[in-house]
Amino acid sequence: MSAIRTVLGDIPAPDMGVTDAHDHLFFRSPVLAGQELDDRQAAAAELRAFGGLGGRTVVQWTPYGLGRRRADLAELARETGIQVVSATGLHQAVHYDPDHLARIRDRLAELFVHDLTKAPVRSGLIKVAGGFHGLDTHARHVMAAAAEAHRATDAPIAVHLEGGTAATQVMDLLCGALGVRPEGVILGHLGRSPDTRAHLDAAHTGAFLSFDGPSRAHHATDWRLFDELAALAEAGHGHRILLGGDTTTATARASSGGGPGIPFLLHSLRPRLVREFGEQFAAEVFVDNPARAFAADWA
Numbered sequence: 001m002s003a004i005r006t007v008l009g010d011i012p013a014p015d016m017g018v019t020d021a022h023d024h025l026f027f028r029s030p031v032l033a034g035q036e037l038d039d040r041q042a043a044a045a046e047l048r049a050f051g052g053l054g055g056r057t058v059v060q061w062t063p064y065g066l067g068r069r070r071a072d073l074a075e076l077a078r079e080t081g082i083q084v085v086s087a088t089g090l091h092q093a094v095h096y097d098p099d100h101l102a103r104i105r106d107r108l109a110e111l112f113v114h115d116l117t118k119a120p121v122r123s124g125l126i127k128v129a130g131g132f133h134g135l136d137t138h139a140r141h142v143m144a145a146a147a148e149a150h151r152a153t154d155a156p157i158a159v160h161l162e163g164g165t166a167a168t169q170v171m172d173l174l175c176g177a178l179g180v181r182p183e184g185v186i187l188g189h190l191g192r193s194p195d196t197r198a199h200l201d202a203a204h205t206g207a208f209l210s211f212d213g214p215s216r217a218h219h220a221t222d223w224r225l226f227d228e229l230a231a232l233a234e235a236g237h238g239h240r241i242l243l244g245g246d247t248t249t250a251t252a253r254a255s256s257g258g259g260p261g262i263p264f265l266l267h268s269l270r271p272r273l274v275r276e277f278g279e280q281f282a283a284e285v286f287v288d289n290p291a292r293a294f295a296a297d298w299a
C-alpha cells in the first residue's frame with residue numbers, strides 16, 4: 001500500500017495536500033554554531049502560519065544526530081494539525097563528532113531501517129549528502145547504506161547536493177550501481193548551481209528535483225528560480241519539481257528571525273507560480289508531485 005509515513009503514522013498519498021517538500025523545524029550542527037533551530041515555540045509558529053495559508057504537510061530533512069527532535073515533531077503535528085514527515089539518514093561527515101561517526105559506521109543501514117520501521121516516531125525518508133562536484137568516501141558509504149535501507153523499506157532518499165553539484169554522480173551511484181528506483185530519489189539544492197543544462201540532465205535521470213529557499217546564504221542564485229522552473233517545465237519535467245523553504249537557521253524564520261521562513265512558500269512563491277505558469281502547475285508542484293515523491297510501498 002503506497003503511503004506517506006508521517007510522524008503520527010502512515011497516511012494515503014492523496015492526503016498529503018499542500019506540501020513544503022524540504023524544510024527544517026529543528027536542526028543543530030557544529031557547522032552552524034549559534035544558529036541552532038531548537039526553539040519549539042518558533043517551530044510551532046512556523047507550522048501555524050503555514051497552515052493558515054493552506055499548507056498541510058512539512059517534510060523535515062534533518063537527519064540522524066543533528067537535533068531532529070522526533071518526539072517534539074510528533075507533539076507539534078498533534079498540536080498544530082500540520083502533518084510532518086521526519087528523516088533518518090546522515091549528513092556530511094563535517095556535521096558530526098568523528099568518534100560518534102566511528103561508532104555507528106558499520107551499522108548505518110540497520111540504524112536507518114530501525115528509524116523507518118521500528119522507532120516510536122518513525123521516519124519517512126532517508127537523507128544523504130553529496131560533496132562539491134564529487135563524492136567522498138563518507139558520502140559513498142552513507143549512500144550504500146541508504147540504498148540498502150531503501151531496498152528493505154522502499155523509503156525515498158533525499159539528497160543534499162553540495163552547491164547544487166554532482167547530481168549525475170549521485171544518480172550513477174544510487175540508481176546505476178545500488179539499485180534504487182530513480183523516482184525514489186529527490187535531488188535537493190539544485191538551484192544553488194543555476195545551470196539549466198545540468199538540471200535537465202538531472203531531470204532525465206528520472207529523479208524528483210527539489211528547489212529550495214529563498215535564503216540569505218543563497219541569495220546569489222535564488223533569483224534564477226523562475227527561469228530554471230520554466231526551462232524544466234518547457235522540457236516536460238514539471239511533474240518532477242518540488243519546492244521547499246529549507247529554513248536551516250534561526251534568522252531564516254519568519255516567526256522569530258525576521259526571515260522569509262516557511263510561510264513565504266505560500267504567501268509569496270505560490271502566487272508568483274500561479275501568475276507565471278498557471279494554477280495547474282502550482283497544484284502539481286505543491287500537491288501532486290510531493291504526494292508521488294514521498295510515497296512508498298512500505299515494507
Ligand SMILES: [Zn+2]
Pocket residue numbers: 022023024061246248
Ligand atoms: Zn535542508
